[in-house]
Amino acid sequence: MTNDDASTTAPMRAAGLPEEATREWAQAIPSATADYKGDLENYCGFWHVAARLFEALPAKPKRNEAERAAAAGLLLAARASRELFLGAHAERLYDELTERCSVFHRLDDLVYAAAEIAPGLTPTRREVAAEAALPQRDKDGVEIDQGLFLAHVLARPRSGEHLCHAMLLPRPESAALAVEFAAKGALDLGAARLTRVGKAVHLDMINPRFLNAEDTTTLGATEIAVDVATLDRTTEIAVMRGVVVENEKYRGRRIFGAGVNLTHLYLGKIPFVWFMDRDLGYLHKVMRGVASPNSVPDDVNGRGVEKPWLAVVDTFAIGGHCQTLLCVDFVLAADDSYLTLPARKEGIIPGFANLRLPRFTGDRIARQAIQYERRLTCNSPDGRLICDEIAPAAEMDSAIARVVEGLTSSGAVSTIGNRRAFRVGQEPLDLFRRYASVFAREQAYCHFSPALIANLERNWDAKNRKI
Numbered sequence: 001m002t003n004d005d006a007s008t009t010a011p012m013r014a015a016g017l018p019e020e021a022t023r024e025w026a027q028a029i030p031s032a033t034a035d036y037k038g039d040l041e042n043y044c045g046f047w048h049v050a051a052r053l054f055e056a057l058p059a060k061p062k063r064n065e066a067e068r069a070a071a072a073g074l075l076l077a078a079r080a081s082r083e084l085f086l087g088a089h090a091e092r093l094y095d096e097l098t099e100r101c102s103v104f105h106r107l108d109d110l111v112y113a114a115a116e117i118a119p120g121l122t123p124t125r126r127e128v129a130a131e132a133a134l135p136q137r138d139k140d141g142v143e144i145d146q147g148l149f150l151a152h153v154l155a156r157p158r159s160g161e162h163l164c165h166a167m168l169l170p171r172p173e174s175a176a177l178a179v180e181f182a183a184k185g186a187l188d189l190g191a192a193r194l195t196r197v198g199k200a201v202h203l204d205m206i207n208p209r210f211l212n213a214e215d216t217t218t219l220g221a222t223e224i225a226v227d228v229a230t231l232d233r234t235t236e237i238a239v240m241r242g243v244v245v246e247n248e249k250y251r252g253r254r255i256f257g258a259g260v261n262l263t264h265l266y267l268g269k270i271p272f273v274w275f276m277d278r279d280l281g282y283l284h285k286v287m288r289g290v291a292s293p294n295s296v297p298d299d300v301n302g303r304g305v306e307k308p309w310l311a312v313v314d315t316f317a318i319g320g321h322c323q324t325l326l327c328v329d330f331v332l333a334a335d336d337s338y339l340t341l342p343a344r345k346e347g348i349i350p351g352f353a354n355l356r357l358p359r360f361t362g363d364r365i366a367r368q369a370i371q372y373e374r375r376l377t378c379n380s381p382d383g384r385l386i387c388d389e390i391a392p393a394a395e396m397d398s399a400i401a402r403v404v405e406g407l408t409s410s411g412a413v414s415t416i417g418n419r420r421a422f423r424v425g426q427e428p429l430d431l432f433r434r435y436a437s438v439f440a441r442e443q444a445y446c447h448f449s450p451a452l453i454a455n456l457e458r459n460w461d462a463k464n465r466k467i
Helices: 003-014 019-028 036-055 065-098 107-117 125-132 144-155 157-168 174-184 219-231 262-266 272-280 282-288 320-325 353-361 363-371 393-408 413-426 429-447 450-460
Strands: 186-188 192-197 200-205 237-242 309-313 316-318 330-334 338-340 389-391
Touching: 003 019, 003 065, 019 036, 036 065, 065 107, 065 144, 065 157, 107 144, 107 157, 107 272, 144 157, 144 272, 144 429, 157 272, 157 282, 157 429, 174 186, 174 219, 192 219, 200 219, 219 237, 219 272, 219 282, 237 393, 262 450, 272 282, 272 429, 282 320, 282 429, 309 316, 309 320, 309 393, 316 320, 320 338, 320 353, 330 393, 353 363, 353 429, 389 393, 429 450
Parallel strands: 200 237, 237 309, 309 330, 316 338, 330 389
Antiparallel strands: 186 192, 192 200
16 A cells, blocks of 8 residues: 555544455545546446445444544545546436437436436435435535536536526426416416416415425426416416415515525425526526427527516515526516525525626625625615616505506517527526536535534524424
């Protein structure tokens, strides 16, 4: 064993891990890449050895200092090797998963398909399910490897564009539900509700116990609702609004939304792919429309089906719901409402706000909002950089009707054409893809950082929240 080998294996020996297995692990660490098939065998072999060693350690809450150091060393080496493998072979692997980009897979299925072709590259469903039962602080973060995989896929123009395209396709349930909505003018999806009102389809976001926050109980319903609202030919504009909540402090008031459900986040009930699913799914559809399989939704070579969106801000739009405002065409806000992006106090990246917010407020205000939690009162000069119109809180219903009439009076064709023209200059699909690559890796590490737990306990009193 060389000095380097001894240095590498010292934490494992200190933790009492088996000497023979530790030596095997050190000798198997890949240091270069070659052909895809050969690397697939060698790297998967290394990940298997690393997993066996890791399984010999106690569960995270029960580890002593030496065992924590050994766990950190094993994870660091494994993730470095995954980066090396993906740096050389991400596109080749994606081709195998999608039959050379002829088959579409949503990212939440893709990450598990990758685990079958390249065992150890990403966690299996069983491995993710095992950690899903734990509070966030007790997880080792196996899902970080999903973020690394998605980051590399999205970093490459061909595979990244194809994955973005897959996520813009309507969900399988949406076609039949669109027919139902067209016939009835109403659709109840539980966490989302659609209602036809004249020229508009109204999408109500429903999670009243948690101030209309977003979590795993809301995401699928919201995306289906966005699909149906977008595809509906009986309306010309979509209106997004939060329902009246149950919270004692705000009882009887509508709230646009409180962002990600921080109680669920602290308790470990928000998986990493949830963040990717949200921003590459329904929010991207609000901004770019619903795609078809035979048309690349890049606005230049192809386009999807879309309609303008109006967001109605009652009381507040916090976090993810503030991010939503950056995707719509018009924001109507109550005169007593406000906006915040408390990413600093949560320890995560606020979706695509880092990309989009500077277009509205300029760089300085955007950085202050994201990194220093600057609050933007809607009815203020700064708030009006995001909000198009302010109305008295007691007159929001009539204001909605007036704005809808104003936005549809000249027809939808030019409105949709102008949406596309703005996107070409502001956020073409290639820019979106590259940002998504960075977001995938950085959000994965943030999601499982000890700082996340500390921030939620310090700023959210997370220990005392009840699900």
